[in-house]
Amino acid sequence: MDFEAPRRLVRALAEGDGTQDDTRWLDGLPELFARTVDRAGLGVERVVAPGGRGSLVVLVHLPDGTPAALKLAPPSAATGHERTALESWDGSGAVRFLAPVAGPDGGPEAGLLLERLHPEVSVRSLPEAKAILEAAGTLRRLWVEPPAGHGLGTVEDRTAAQAGRLRAAAESDEVVAPLIAAALAVREELLAAPESETFLLHGCFHQGKVLAGDRAPWLAVGPAPLVGERAYDLARLARDRAEDLVATTAGPSTARRRVGRLADSLDLDRDRVLGWTLFRTVTAAVSALRAGRAREAEPLLEFASWL
Numbered sequence: 001m002d003f004e005a006p007r008r009l010v011r012a013l014a015e016g017d018g019t020q021d022d023t024r025w026l027d028g029l030p031e032l033f034a035r036t037v038d039r040a041g042l043g044v045e046r047v048v049a050p051g052g053r054g055s056l057v058v059l060v061h062l063p064d065g066t067p068a069a070l071k072l073a074p075p076s077a078a079t080g081h082e083r084t085a086l087e088s089w090d091g092s093g094a095v096r097f098l099a100p101v102a103g104p105d106g107g108p109e110a111g112l113l114l115e116r117l118h119p120e121v122s123v124r125s126l127p128e129a130k131a132i133l134e135a136a137g138t139l140r141r142l143w144v145e146p147p148a149g150h151g152l153g154t155v156e157d158r159t160a161a162q163a164g165r166l167r168a169a170a171e172s173d174e175v176v177a178p179l180i181a182a183a184l185a186v187r188e189e190l191l192a193a194p195e196s197e198t199f200l201l202h203g204c205f206h207q208g209k210v211l212a213g214d215r216a217p218w219l220a221v222g223p224a225p226l227v228g229e230r231a232y233d234l235a236r237l238a239r240d241r242a243e244d245l246v247a248t249t250a251g252p253s254t255a256r257r258r259v260g261r262l263a264d265s266l267d268l269d270r271d272r273v274l275g276w277t278l279f280r281t282v283t284a285a286v287s288a289l290r291a292g293r294a295r296e297a298e299p300l301l302e303f304a305s306w307l
Contacts, residue, residue, distance in 0.1 A: 003029075003030045003033055003034070003047070004047075005026065005029050005030075005056060006047060006048075006049045006050055006051040006056070007050070008049075008050040008051055008052070008053060009026075009051055009052070009053060009054075009055070009056060010026065011053075012053035012054065013026055013074065015290075015291035015292070015293075021074070021075040021076070022074040022075060022076050025074040025075060026074065029056065029072070032072060032110060033056070033058070033072065036070065036072065036101055036110060036111070037060070037070075039102065040062075040063075040070075040101065040113070041062075041063040042060040042061065042062065042063075042068075042070060043060060043061035044058060044059075044060055045058075045059040045060060045061070046058070046059055047059075048069075048119045052222060054073060054074070054077050054222075055071050055072060055073035055074075055077060055111070055222075056071070056072045056073070057069055057070070057071050057119065058070045058071075058072075059116065059119075060113075062098075062113070067116035068098055068113050068114060068115065068116050069095075069113070069114045069115070069116050069117070069119075070101065070111065070112075070113055070114075071101075071111045071112045071113075071114055072101065072110055072111035073110075073111055079109060079110075079111055079112055080109065081151070081152055081224075081225050082112065082222075082223055082224075082225065083097060083100065083109075083112060084147065084150055084151070084152065084225065085152075085200060085202075085223045085225035086112075086114075086223070087147075088144060088146070088147045088150075088200055089141075089142060089144070091115070091215075091219075092141055092142075093138050093139075093140075093141030093142045093216075093219065093220055094141075094142060094219055094220045094221070094223070095114050095115050095117055095211075095213075095219050095220065095221045096114065096115035097112060097113075097114060097115075098112075098113040098114055098115060099112075099113045100112060100113070101113060114221075115213070115219075116214075117211040117212065117213045117214075117219060117221065118211055118212040118213065119211060121211065121212040122207060122208050122209075122210055122211050122212070123135050123138075123207045123210040123211075123218055124207040124208055124240075124241075128241060128244070131207050131240075132207075132237070132240070132258070132262065133265075134210065134217075134218050135205075135206075135207050135210050135218075135237055135240075136234075136237065136262060136265055136266060137218075138210050138218050138219070138220050139202065139205055139220070139233065139234065139237065139266070140266055142200070142201075142202050142205075142220060142223075142233075143199040143200065143201070143230050143233070144199065144200050145199070145200065146198065146199070146200045146227045147200070150200075150227070152200075152225055152226050152227050153226045153227075154226060154227055154228050155201075155226060155227075155228030155229060155232045156191055156228070157226070158203075158226055159187055159191075159279065159283075162279075162283045163184055163187060165283075165286065165287075165290075166180045166183060166184055166282065166283060166286055167180075167184065169286045169289070169290070173289070176282075176285070176286065176289070176301065179282050179285075179301060179304050179305060180282060180286065182278065182282075183278055183279045183281075183282035183283065183304070184279075186275040186278050186279055187275075187279045189275065190272060190275050190276065190279075194229070195229035195230075195231065195269070195272060197229050197230065198227050198228060198229075199227065199228070199229070199230055199233075200225060200227060201225060201226050201227060201228055201230070201232060201233040202220060202223045202224075202225065202233055203223055203224035203225050203226045203233065204222060204223060204224040204236065205220065205223075205233055205234075205236055205237055206236045206237050206240050207237070207240045207241075209221055209222050209223075229272070230266065230268055231263070231268050231269060231272035231273045231275075231276050232276045232280075234262055234263070234266065234268060234273050234276070234277075235273065235276035235277040235279070235280040235281075236280055237262065238258060238259045238262055238273065238277045239255075239277055239280075239281050239284075239300070239303055242255075242281075242299045242300055242302075242303040243299040245299075245303060246298075246299040246302050246303065251302070251303075251306060252306040255303055255306045255307065256274070256306065256307065259273055259274050259277055259307070260274075274307055277307060278304055278307045281300050281303055281304040281307070282300075282301075282304050284300055285297045285300035285301045285304060288300065
């Protein structure tokens with residue numbers, strides 16, 4: 001089949017902090033795709049578009065006719081970590097891992113073969129209240145004990161790098177600086193009094209990461225796994241559809257009420273969920289601003305100001 005990388009993926013790699021290896025990966029993606037399909041004997045249906053910002057997903061059939069999804073990701077995506085998480089969940093609340101995709105010339109694995117879900121149907125298709133309920137129930141199933149020798153980073157590790165980028169942004173943007181200061185302060189407070197728990201976390205969980213399946217109504221995909229406290233993992237879900245809240249007069253009260261209800265429904269400390277929601281929302285807004293996506297950043301900044 002004729003192959004062209006989805007524009008969303010191309011744009012995201014151009015905007016992000018990817019390495020030269022990622023650039024070379026994108027340049028060589030058509031050849032990698034063709035070689036992978038040929039080597040694994042896959043039947044290709046179509047590329048999922050617009051797809052994600054961090055990988056190429058193609059609907060395929062295995063040699064025995066089983067429908068599956070082929071996921072190819074750049075080196076910075078660390079698909080080995082995703083595989084670790086998916087194998088730990090073993091299909092409970094998440095897409096099932098089927099097999100690794102061998103890298104070229106015996107190098108690191110190039111991607112994953114996954115259970116086929118319905119990429120065009122996410123939990124976002126539901127009314128907001130129902131979507132949040134279903135997503136939260138899915139997330140609860142993913143919080144398990146980390147596997148032995150997992151090699152995954154921690155919440156402190158991941159947010160340290162993000163905090164560094166926030167400090168740099170504060171020096172060049174006086175308008176956003178107060179929110180950045182608040183986000184950095186709350187991170188320090190949360191880490192100074194850490195929650196005494198360590199779970200395997202999805203790391204990038206939101207409504208768009210929960211897809212319809214056949215063996216279960218909803219299953220999570222696309223983890224960026226790490227280990228740490230559950231409140232961190234809930235924070236991205238708490239600000240879902242921020243642009244819709246910004247369009248209402250009751251936005252501030254609704255935002256805080258949503259955070260509280262989510263925390264209570266999953267038996268988490270409200271203040272910790274609120275704190276990580278503030279930090280992660282400001283981080284996402286600053287990242288969007290750096291990439292020139294002001295329209296995406298504005299509702300996030302307003303949402304953060306309500307917290």
